[in-house]
Amino acid sequence: MTTSEPTTAARPGPLLHDSAHVITDEAEALAVAAGLAEAFRPGAAERDAQRRLPHAEVDRLSASGLLGITVPRTHGGADATAGTVAEVFRLLATADTSLAQIPQSHFVFVNVLRSQGSAGQQDFFFHEVLAGRRFGNAQAEAGTPHAQDIRTRVEPDGKGGYVLNGTKNYCTGSLFAHWIPVLARGAGGKPHVAYVPHDAPGVTVIDDWDGMGQRTTASGTVRLENVAVPADRVVPHHLTFQRPQLHGAYAQLMHAAIDSGAARAALSEAAEFVRTKSRPWFESGAATAAEDPLLIQRFGALELRVRATQALLEAAARTVDTATAHLTDDTAAEASLAVAAAKAYAAETAVDTASALFEVAGTRAALNDFNLHRHWRDARTHTLHDPALWKVQHLGRYVLNGTRPPRHGLL
Incomplete structure (x- = not known):
């Protein structure tokens, strides 16, 4: 590509x-x-x-x-x-x-x-x-030992404001944004979010995203060079994690929803392709591919998984709403775990369904003219956002030992 x-x-x-x-x-x-x-x-x-x-x-x-x-x-x-x-x-x-x-x-x-x-x-x-103005994001950084090692700094400028310096990667949304919220370390290394205008002096947004999937998210690079930030544009994000919080659950719920929608999209397009473009296998005795009993069975099994994904998503959202109304350590933990379950299952279902599209639709579905492989490329790329294995790990820790999930923005 x-x-x-x-x-x-x-x-x-x-x-x-x-x-x-x-x-x-x-x-x-x-x-x-x-x-x-x-x-x-x-x-x-x-x-x-x-x-x-x-x-x-x-x-x-x-x-x-x-x-x-x-x-x-x-x-x-x-x-x-x-x-x-x-x-x-x-x-x-x-x-x-x-x-x-x-x-x-x-x-x-x-x-x-x-x-x-x-x-x-x-x-x-x-x-x-x-008014319709959009927020982007400048959170992740490349080349650091792990995802939570943030090197971008927001420091006092000596005049009552702040100055921002750093380089951010995977900045989905920032190319289209009016405001770019930047995750940066402030005094004592504590995380803050600085909301800076897209056209602020010292801000450069670069369209260099070259992923195999999610190709039009423009998840490129944001460079910040001595960007002046007024004090009233800086939010003390570190306070979020000093008490029960739903920041991570809320963010991950949307990712789970995207994966759930991706699975449905792949299955729907597979069904349309089989109905209108596929030929039945000669041994089936069916007049059309859509009447092939083996294909019917396979579509039924895929539909079960897609429906289960949506049900887990809806259940997780209800748990987040319940915790929002009555936020405690226990309700926050339950929301994080419910979203973790939905996200892990949705990620697996999206990738598997997008792959199964070719199994049920046949050789012709692999032609570039149809671009059906975008479903797999998109699902595979989006589901790499953070590892599902760690979500399952936290579920296991909780069910075996009653260990609540940690307070961070990825769970």
């Missing part, structure tokens, strides 16, 4: 305040998500094949109001539950997993503001979100 040479990103245009619809009802949010999925689905294969970045589609997502559904009602939003957010992501992923992944960090960093933002920060940024 080849891509164009890495480029410095063009600046996303500002949105007018009245250019985004404001959704105040969860039923409307689900209807809007379903409508966008139908609109995005027909172009997904071509976008992937040509690596055409979905600028227009992301703008449409902003204008729809979906990006503001978790803003609290006190600030004019819908205050959507985790269940609704998970279903929104699942629906979008049934159309295009790359498009569905782009806003994942946006919702994570709205949640950071809900948890640790000051009243002034919430007033300002929730207004921005309802």
